[in-house]
Amino acid sequence: MMDAHLDALARRVGEHLQARHWRLATAESCTGGWVAQVVTAIAGSSAWFDGGFVTYSNEAKQRLLGVPSITLARHGAVSEATTAAMVRGTLERCGTELALSISGIAGPGGGSPTKPVGTVCFGWGKAGEAPLTATCHFKGDRESVRRQAVIHALETLLAHYP
Numbered sequence: 001m002m003d004a005h006l007d008a009l010a011r012r013v014g015e016h017l018q019a020r021h022w023r024l025a026t027a028e029s030c031t032g033g034w035v036a037q038v039v040t041a042i043a044g045s046s047a048w049f050d051g052g053f054v055t056y057s058n059e060a061k062q063r064l065l066g067v068p069s070i071t072l073a074r075h076g077a078v079s080e081a082t083t084a085a086m087v088r089g090t091l092e093r094c095g096t097e098l099a100l101s102i103s104g105i106a107g108p109g110g111g112s113p114t115k116p117v118g119t120v121c122f123g124w125g126k127a128g129e130a131p132l133t134a135t136c137h138f139k140g141d142r143e144s145v146r147r148q149a150v151i152h153a154l155e156t157l158l159a160h161y162p
Helices: 004-020 034-040 058-065 069-075 080-094 142-160
Strands: 024-028 049-054 098-104 119-126 132-137
Touching: 004 034, 004 142, 024 034, 024 080, 034 049, 034 142, 049 058, 049 080, 058 069, 058 080, 069 080, 080 098, 080 119, 080 132, 098 142, 119 142, 132 142
Parallel strands: 024 049, 024 098
Antiparallel strands: 098 119, 119 132
8 A cells, every 4th residue: 555655655744744843643534544544654754653543434433533423424425524623522522733634435336426436525724723634536446545645645735734
């Protein structure tokens, strides 16, 4: 799962966070902890990575992150409202400066006309600020969608928190 591009990106994230004395925590669904795996592959990442949640089911999102059931009922697990709630829950539970979240439909099944396979929602948050959210539509097989989601999550973190 780790390649030169992901390794370089994780190193950039680590350098960025360390320079600011920030720590990151993650909440992942469709990526199954891949962001956490990528960043913890970097020696010394414990200086800037606190921990991660893999909340694949709606129940886990509610139990571990405090995502409101009404959010899931109104918007679904794959929604910006849910990833924003995931970020808030991660920040509250970990006490880190930054958090990111991912929830999506990696495929090959599970898509719908309104949320096709490849739909991935993201959230990023800094303690004390409202979360940022986005939705992307990636092409490719399950592994490709998940890999693109990991890259997007980390690159956007670097871009939004200079």
